[in-house]
Amino acid sequence: MSVSRALTKQEGSMAMPLNKDANDTLLQLRELLGNSSDFQSSAIQIGTSHGFLCTLTSMADAQSLMEKLHEPLKGSAASQLSVDSLQQLEQFRQEKLGVLAFAYAATVQEAAGQLLSGDALLIVDGVEQVLCITVGGMPTRAIEAPKNQKVIRGMQESFTESLETNISLIRRRLRNPLLRFESFMAGEETKTCISLAYLANAAEESLVSEFRLRLTNMRVKAIYDSSNVEEIISQNRSWFFPTLLSLERPDTAASALVEGKCVVIVDGSPFVLIGPAVYGNFFQSAGDYYVMPVLAMFMRLMRHVSLILSLFLPALYISVIYYHSEMVPTLLLYSISGQEQGSPFTTGVALVAMTLLFELLREAGTRVPSVLGQAVPIAGAIVLGQAAVEAGIVSSILLIVVAATELCGLLVPHYDFSSTVRLIRFGLLLLGAVLGVYGIFIGIALLTVHLVSLQSFGVPYLTPVAPMRPKAHRDMVFRAPLKNEDAS
Amino acid sequence: MIRRTIMIILLGSLISVALTGCWDIRTANQYVIVSSVAVMNGEKFNYHVYLQIINTMEFASGKRRGNATTYVLDGEGNTMNEAFFKIEEKAGRKLELSHMMLLMLDEKLLTDEKGLPFFDFLESMADVRNDIQMVVAHRIPASEPNKILIPMVTVSVGKIRYELDSVAKNWGGTPNVHLKDFIRDITSDGKQPVISSVTIEHPSSKAFNTEVLKDTVQSTQIIADGTAVMKRAKLLGFLTVEETRDVLWAQNKIKQTSLTVPCESDKYVQVQILHSDSHVKVDYANHRPNVRIQINVKGDISENQCRTIRLDKINGYSKTESITEQMIKKGVEGTIEKVQKEYGSDIFGFGEQMMRQHYRSFNKVKSDWDQEFVKAKVTVAVKAKIQSNGIVSKSFLNDIPK
Numbered sequence: 001m002s003v004s005r006a007l008t009k010q011e012g013s014m015a016m017p018l019n020k021d022a023n024d025t026l027l028q029l030r031e032l033l034g035n036s037s038d039f040q041s042s043a044i045q046i047g048t049s050h051g052f053l054c055t056l057t058s059m060a061d062a063q064s065l066m067e068k069l070h071e072p073l074k075g076s077a078a079s080q081l082s083v084d085s086l087q088q089l090e091q092f093r094q095e096k097l098g099v100l101a102f103a104y105a106a107t108v109q110e111a112a113g114q115l116l117s118g119d120a121l122l123i124v125d126g127v128e129q130v131l132c133i134t135v136g137g138m139p140t141r142a143i144e145a146p147k148n149q150k151v152i153r154g155m156q157e158s159f160t161e162s163l164e165t166n167i168s169l170i171r172r173r174l175r176n177p178l179l180r181f182e183s184f185m186a187g188e189e190t191k192t193c194i195s196l197a198y199l200a201n202a203a204e205e206s207l208v209s210e211f212r213l214r215l216t217n218m219r220v221k222a223i224y225d226s227s228n229v230e231e232i233i234s235q236n237r238s239w240f241f242p243t244l245l246s247l248e249r250p251d252t253a254a255s256a257l258v259e260g261k262c263v264v265i266v267d268g269s270p271f272v273l274i275g276p277a278v279y280g281n282f283f284q285s286a287g288d289y290y291v292m293p294v295l296a297m298f299m300r301l302m303r304h305v306s307l308i309l310s311l312f313l314p315a316l317y318i319s320v321i322y323y324h325s326e327m328v329p330t331l332l333l334y335s336i337s338g339q340e341q342g343s344p345f346t347t348g349v350a351l352v353a354m355t356l357l358f359e360l361l362r363e364a365g366t367r368v369p370s371v372l373g374q375a376v377p378i379a380g381a382i383v384l385g386q387a388a389v390e391a392g393i394v395s396s397i398l399l400i401v402v403a404a405t406e407l408c409g410l411l412v413p414h415y416d417f418s419s420t421v422r423l424i425r426f427g428l429l430l431l432g433a434v435l436g437v438y439g440i441f442i443g444i445a446l447l448t449v450h451l452v453s454l455q456s457f458g459v460p461y462l463t464p465v466a467p468m469r470p471k472a473h474r475d476m477v478f479r480a481p482l483k484n485e486d487a488s
Numbered sequence: 489m490i491r492r493t494i495m496i497i498l499l500g501s502l503i504s505v506a507l508t509g510c511w512d513i514r515t516a517n518q519y520v521i522v523s524s525v526a527v528m529n530g531e532k533f534n535y536h537v538y539l540q541i542i543n544t545m546e547f548a549s550g551k552r553r554g555n556a557t558t559y560v561l562d563g564e565g566n567t568m569n570e571a572f573f574k575i576e577e578k579a580g581r582k583l584e585l586s587h588m589m590l591l592m593l594d595e596k597l598l599t600d601e602k603g604l605p606f607f608d609f610l611e612s613m614a615d616v617r618n619d620i621q622m623v624v625a626h627r628i629p630a631s632e633p634n635k636i637l638i639p640m641v642t643v644s645v646g647k648i649r650y651e652l653d654s655v656a657k658n659w660g661g662t663p664n665v666h667l668k669d670f671i672r673d674i675t676s677d678g679k680q681p682v683i684s685s686v687t688i689e690h691p692s693s694k695a696f697n698t699e700v701l702k703d704t705v706q707s708t709q710i711i712a713d714g715t716a717v718m719k720r721a722k723l724l725g726f727l728t729v730e731e732t733r734d735v736l737w738a739q740n741k742i743k744q745t746s747l748t749v750p751c752e753s754d755k756y757v758q759v760q761i762l763h764s765d766s767h768v769k770v771d772y773a774n775h776r777p778n779v780r781i782q783i784n785v786k787g788d789i790s791e792n793q794c795r796t797i798r799l800d801k802i803n804g805y806s807k808t809e810s811i812t813e814q815m816i817k818k819g820v821e822g823t824i825e826k827v828q829k830e831y832g833s834d835i836f837g838f839g840e841q842m843m844r845q846h847y848r849s850f851n852k853v854k855s856d857w858d859q860e861f862v863k864a865k866v867t868v869a870v871k872a873k874i875q876s877n878g879i880v881s882k883s884f885l886n887d888i889p890k
Contacts, residue, residue: 322513326586326617331547333521333587338548340516347515389550396550 017106022125026052028108029115029123044073044122046092048082051124059118061137068135069120072096084126093131101134113191140165146248148415151287158248163193163267166250170197170263173254184215187223193267194229197253202260210457211262211275226269233264234275234456240420243456245277252286262457276456278463280476283307285413288479296479303411304477310408311421314351315432315440317401321347323436339395348433350394354402355429357384359422362406519582523558524590524645526630527606529597530571533564535606537571540634540645541579547642556698557642560634568609585615590645591622591667593683594630598716598723607721611671618668621649624716626685626726633688633710636695648710652684655712660742661729662712677854678839680719682735685726687713719833719858727823734823737816738781738836738868740766747787749808749815751794758791759812759874770842772849777864779824779838783816785870789877793885800882805874813870820868834861 018025026041033039038058044051053073055065073096083089086104093102103119105111106129111121114132122131143165146158159166167181178200186194196215198208214233223229226246234243244264247253248271253263256274264273283303288296320327321336328336340347361380368376389396405425412418424447431439454461464472474480521542530536539561546557563574576583591610610616625633633644641647656664662684673681688710694700695708715727715735727735736742742764751757763786770779789799789808798804827835839857843850853860 321516325514325516325519325584326615330523330587330589333516334542334544334547337516337519337521337542338544338546338551341545341548341551343517346517392550395548 016108018108018111018128018130020126020128022051022123025108025111025123025130026054029054029111029121032108032112033115046073046083046124049084049125051083051122054115054121054123055135056115056118059116059138060120060135061139064137065120065135068100069097069133083124086127086129089122089124089127089129089131097133103132104129105132106130116191117193138162143169149247149249149252149286149413151285151290154286154290155249155251157250159250159253159265159270159272161268161270163195163265166265166270166272167195167197169250170253170257170265173250174199174257179257182212184218186215186218186220186229188219188221190222190224192223194223195265195267197257197263197265199257199260202258203262204260207260207262207276207457211264215264223266224268226264226266226271226273229264229266230273233273238450238454240424241279241451241454241461242282242414242416242420243275243277243454243461245274245281245414246271246416247274248272249286255289276459278456278459278461279451280464282412282414282417283477284475293479293481297477300477300479303413306408306411307418307421310405310411310418311425312428312440313401313405313408314355314425315428315443316437317398318348318351318429319432319436319440322433336395336397339397343392343395345393347395347398350398351402352426352429354384354388354394354398355405355426358402358406514582514584519584520579521584522588523643524588524592524634526592526594526625526634527568527597528594528630529600530564533571534566535568535571535597536562536564536631537568537575538562538631538634539572539575539583540643542643554698556637558634558637558644560631562631568606585613586617588616588620589643589649591620592630592633592645592686593622593624595624595626595716595723597630598624598718598721601722604721607671607674610667616667618671619666621652622665622667622670622683623648623652624683624685624723626687626713626716628688628691632691633686636688636708636710637698637700638710639701639706644710648686651710651712652686656743658744659729660733660736660745661714662732663715663736663741673837674718674720676837676840678834678841678843678850678857679837680717680833680835680858682718682835683716685713685716686710715835717827717831717833717835719831724831724833727827730819731823731826734820735827735835737764737766737783737820738768738824740764740768742766746790747812747815749811751797751808751811755793756791757789757794757797757808757811759787759808759872760790761785761787763787768836768838768841769845770838771846772842772853775863777838777842777853777860779864779866781820781866781868783820783868783870784873785812785816786873786875787812788875792877792883795883795885798883798886799877808874809872812872812874816870816872817868820870821866824866824868828862828864828866832858832862834858838864 030039030041036056038056039054040057041052041054044053053069083092103114105114105121111130111132115121118134118136118138119132120135122133124131140162141160143157143160145156149158157169159169171179176199180198180200182196184194184196186192194215196208196211198211211233214235218229218232220228220232230242230244230246245256253272253274257263261274261276264275266272283300285299288300325333343350345353361376361384365376385399388394389399409418409421412421428440428443431443433439435442451461452466460467463469464476521544522539523542524540526538526540528536528538540558541561543555543557543559545551545553546555561575561578563571563578565571565574572583597606611618624630633648636644638644638647652662652664655661663682665681665683670681670683673679688708690707690709692708700706700708712729713726714729715732717724717727733742733745742761745761745764747759747761748756749759765784767782768779769782770777772778792799797807824836827833834857838861839850839854843854
């Protein structure tokens, strides 16, 4: 409590305008950063005036600092120039540091903020503002091929953790002067940079202002990834369904911008957010546009069908076995009944247990150190597959149901969408086990009501089906072939 | 207040939904699957019921022991339910009746009056499908076909079912009656029901053992055997497979068939009927029903043993057509006459046709339609059209030097 109060008091003084004494400013800065080990200041001489050059060694690359600042400043000590005022400093900057990006900070806090984003500070005695020069050169990851949203044919670049790189990746694909990037900052502790991108002639003003509003209204302590932002700005009433797409492919982001959507890029996250996103968008993959339209349509249909299968297959199986054995083909019933003879668990228990085991296996697969990579699939295949059937604990047809369900769930191109399906599946399984097919229909009704009530930035979640938008069907389940657009 | 009421209604419905579920839950290891039911006269009680039960272990790859795929349990009772309950006791589990394929009735059961109350049970029982096939066991006890083992076929009643379907479709030798057809006919004013009949060739108790499956000679066979003629729920007698085809011809139920037509003494021409179409006109004139049946058939010749029929000439075809027409006409007229004289039961549904065509005159005579049926004047006209003959029109029989 006392610490935080002391800090607040200190911050108060830090927000005051700077005085002209360079030593004093340096002291204040040092105090604010708590004499951090990566804070480095060196005295310099510009003509008759002296000053300090401060950097954070962890944020500004030494090599670029050398090239950008030390070289131009080398000769200035011997010159007869005197820098005593802001005007003279500006004149000096124009002469020596010409094209480098810069800013002036009037308070210690501002100066510290610039320092923390990788700038070098030039504090000159007798000037009441601090010159901040962008140095950058921070080590970043190179652009790599996408890991999660792969395509066979098409671009093989993905976003990285660096905001600038990501913006450049989009800008490279849309050489359009109307492409806008707006900066936001969020996270009281992290001060994360967020960029909102849209195409001024495509995106509706109301949509952009809605994004702007939600981004500025964010009040959180920390943001580490775009998923944090997604949670807050989607204002989601659903526990299950995402209303923003997260993408690692610049081409998809660019195409979304052309369609009039907004893109949110968060510094430090290789996934950008795209909104508004409706149900159908989660079944589109970038690869759909790089293959023949018929094939793309077939694949999308398969994805829709497989999602439905993965939702309903276990529930349907259990309800048919429990309540509607007359619906099973006769010979299949003989086989199922034969396999179930002498099995210690009822079908429902076995089905839930096997599905849970599969979930565990999946979780283990993502957690396991890559050195042990082979262990999990082998254990899964042997334990769940052969051994369970041979031991008579579960029937092989049940295993087929569980495996088919999991396989179908993997066909959806957006992982966050397919993973929620797993949760709903358990609910439906319960309904089906208690109430039979009637219960499944209750589940379908509830699910439909829920989906219809959802909105993504003002767009109903089931567009273009409910409400019906005939023209939007050209690129939802179908993919209409590209054509030369009419000049008229 | 309104909110409270809504909450109570919602909660109540939720609780009722959760608590009333599961009442009819059945798991696959808690029931035995019944594939057919056979009913005979009981000794102490009214009915003796035999159920063919599937030994499902033989259908699961890991659990097969090489035992018989089906077994038979029986029980007696004054009502069907009583008999079923006794069987359930023997099985130790619930009976799963929804996959029952066949209902087999004994000749003797149907000749007395005990058959009728029995059908009520089948119609009112929720688990039994109303499209199960019905057969009468001819010359054998109804319990026997259940017990027979047949190679390549895992369930013997399944074989009967497929056989009836295929015979009805490809030859027309069985009426292939389903329960719902039977119930409809038994309640109709202008039609009497029929049931398919099956029999066993060379019945032998050896066929009850799995050892028989290892033999190369399978003498014991279940075969379709024509029609059981009924008057309401009472069995009157049987018609052969050939007569059954005539009955179906008079009802426009023949899809395909094959006729062996005599052309010279002990020589035959085989006519494959590929399409058949019958029109029945019934009216009432001179105090008797007047039935006119027009049968149009199209077909091919598949075999020709007669030298007199030259299929490279047009008159060969016209000759075949005329002898085919005569044969069909003779057969259909003869069978109708036989049914009129021997059984006096309108299994052809002429009454129903009359009801459709002359409703008022039928209403006057419907109370004793069967007597009217016996008096009916029946004329059959056949038009046959033979289109082609295999792949060679000029038979080599004519080229053999004498």
